Amino acid sequence: MSSCKNPLVSIIVPIFNAENYINKCLNSILNQTMKNIEIIIVDDASTDRSLFIVENYKNKDSRIKIIGLKYNKGPGNARNKGIIYASSKFVMFIDSDDYIHPKMVEILYNEALSKNCDIVSCRYHRVSNDEVLSTSPLDIYSNDSICDFMKGCISPMVWNKIYSIRLFIDNDIFFPEELYFEDQIVTFQLFFYAKNISVLENIFYNWNVTDKSITNSISLKHINDLFRVFKLIKKFLIDKKVYKHYEDYFLSKLLYITTTHLLSLLFNQKLKNQIFLENIENKLYSFNNNILEIVKTNNKSYYINYIYNLFKITKNNNLKLRYNQIQIKRNIMIDSYNLDSDILFNLIKLKSIKELIIYGTGEIAHELIKKIKNKKIKIIMILDSNNTASTFDYNNVYTLESSPINIDNKYIIIASIAYANEIIQKIKNYSLTKKISPNIISINDFIDYIEIK
CATH class of the missing domain: 1.20.58 (Methane Monooxygenase Hydroxylase; Chain G, domain 1)
Known part of the structure; x- marks a missing residue:
């Protein structure tokens, strides 16, 4: 492909020992419906075949630029180098083990251009081996970006967004070097200075969770x-x-x-x-x-x-x-090996619940079901946010909307820790529209049995 003399978007990809992932990442960028882009690959002193792989790509597509760094200083420094070399008015960041939807660049760019936005964000999947583990909620912005960021309404990741490069240049914003979690400060500063922000419901970015991920x-x-x-x-x-x-x-x-x-x-x-x-x-x-x-x-x-x-x-x-010092107020028997399901099971026993609905299909749900079956407590139904989730031997999985049973006054056990608050809010919103009042039990209830000295 011929070189883009005036690319509309600069896509910065820092790489370090990414030989197992970089092909999929680059293919997803090169296959964008928007062709007028430049791809700035910053090799952060890789010691594997990463540089060799990207050089082969560059020989086939002149939109690719490669910056080789002599010393490894982390993704912050690599992104800074990319910003300096970017020649477009808009910039995006993609991690080398992730991949994107074919229309991501085009749609985010058009949104930024048509609405004169400094930042446009989209949603993302958290994936592993191409399996979707979770999906990000829609970012919510008000006129107070500081409050939005602190309340978690803004995702702190830099990679699911497009930015006007003037935000970086005019406000002297650069990534801290040799630091983990560098996204947090940079995203915060960018949103502080941004005058116009747009949010898209589209899920365009795939965050690939690997064994080497910071989150692991x-x-x-x-x-x-x-x-x-x-x-x-x-x-x-x-x-x-x-x-x-x-x-x-x-x-x-x-x-x-x-x-x-x-x-x-x-x-x-x-x-x-x-x-x-x-x-x-x-x-x-x-x-x-x-x-x-x-x-x-x-x-x-x-x-x-x-x-x-x-x-x-x-x-x-x-x-x-x-x-x-954290102490338990009441005599609750807890097996530390399956602590999450154990606590939920104890809450069920303390409330003398005889039949219930379980919300969730993960490991906690499976362990909880084993405990419940042994005590002959009736499980009415399994709920999940996605009815295509795994099914149990004796029951199909339903969403709130597809539930064949009226959940009014029923006990719903939230078999999730990370998404408990989100699930609770979803059930409350649904209950409000249906004018019903289910009883929700979650790990949050355990705080009533804890005291701190």
Whole structure:
């Protein structure tokens, strides 16, 4: 293909040892319906065949530019190099192990151009081996981008969006180098300065979760970097003289990200490391000694998730908390191996529930069903957000909308941790339209049986 002298969009792809994924990534970019693009590949000192692979692509398509870096400094530095070399008015970022829908660039670009947008975002799938694990909710924006970001209404990833390159240049925005979680500060700054933003419902980006993904690993560097990034966000707010106004939102966001990006991984990887937990606690309380009380008052669901994850980690790994001790108020028998399903089962027993509906088809649901069947509690139905999800031997899976049973006054057990709040809200919205009142039981109810000393 002939070279684009005036490309409309610059697509920046940082790569480091991506030989197993880069073909699929580049094919998805080259097969875009919008052809007038440039693809800037920044090789971050790969030691595998990545550079050889992309050079073969470049020989076949002159829209590809390759920047080779001598030293590995992480995706932040690589993206910065790409921004410097970009020649278009709009820029996008794609990670080398991900892939995109054929119309993503065209539709995001046309939306930005027609509505004079600084940023246009789309939704994304979280995938593994081409299987969709989850789908992102629709971003919601108001006139207060700081509040939107802190409340989680804006996805902090840089890769599911198109940006006016002037946002970076005019506001001197660049990615921190050699830091994990660098998206958080950059996305925050971009939305702070953006004057016009558009959100699309289309699901165009595929985030490929691999064994090497940040979301699947944790180290002391991950812990230190996360809090360094939030210090940068705090400094930015202080410099703009708005930190005091947004402090409660900021602390809630910090606690939420600490839970989802650090504590959940400590539990999942069974890391029996007291140093890790103390490091997290020390850094968290360095922002504000009263962070838990502040978040409990302003965002109880974030507080619940944090305490619950602490409980799981300390029970499973026999670790001790420096600042608080978590105790169970009542005599609840919990098997640490299947803790999530065990807690839900205990809540069912404590409420003397004899028949119920289970919402969810994952591992927690499977373990919960085993416990329930042994006690001869009747399972009326299985619900899920997608009725094409896996089915159980004795029952089909229904969505709320396709349910053959009236769920009014029925007990619905939310067999999910990560999406519990989202599912609860979905059931509440559905119940409101149908004028019904089901009884919802989730991990959130467990907080009533915990006390912190």
